[in-house]
Amino acid sequence: DIQMTQSPSLLSASVGDRVTLNCKASQNINKNLNWYQQKLGEAPKLLIYYTNNLQTGIPSRFSGSGSGTDYTLTISSLQPEDVATYYCYQYNSGPTFGAGTKLELK
């Protein structure tokens, strides 16, 4: 099974900061990676699909990049409503989620 390692597990940042979340796969996943945002008490929401494609309705401050085993979600200017837990998910083989990065305001 492919393991997905997210870092950091907890991130504190200020409004307006540029924030970078990381996801590393245990083997090449061929860019078959999505990012999700989950707020407390809600279902996850798709932000980015196939590494770098912004889902309809998602603000342009969110972007994704990566290839091979290493992937990144970037928030260009953190907003208060971005406080949430973020998960990466690979669907290249035997779907797996990362353990999540909890993003909080400093």
Add this chain to the structure above:
Amino acid sequence: QVQLKESGPGLVQPSRTLSLTCTVSGFSLTSYGVSWVRQPPGKGLEWIAAIWSGGSTDYNSALKSRLSISRDTSKSQVLLKMNSLQTEDTAMYFCARFPFFAYWGQGTLVTVSS
């Protein structure tokens, strides 16, 4: 519009079998797959099982021996059965359109307790 809605018993006794139903609307089960994902309280997401548009199935290797996923296309429903339940199976269970998970249900909480 695309909607998914989970239903289940809420409370299940240890060692019993859990049966969950995901009822979908706005798309056909013969065009899209559906998957189950669970989330224990305060923890992360765990993919459980999926049924593809063609009817083939995939299971989490760690849970495979306890799982069965099926569908009733006439009712637009996907069914998940998990046997030999333990307290660690207590979680919110979501269904979502697979494999991209662009659409999710609101989840149903399953508590395993005597």
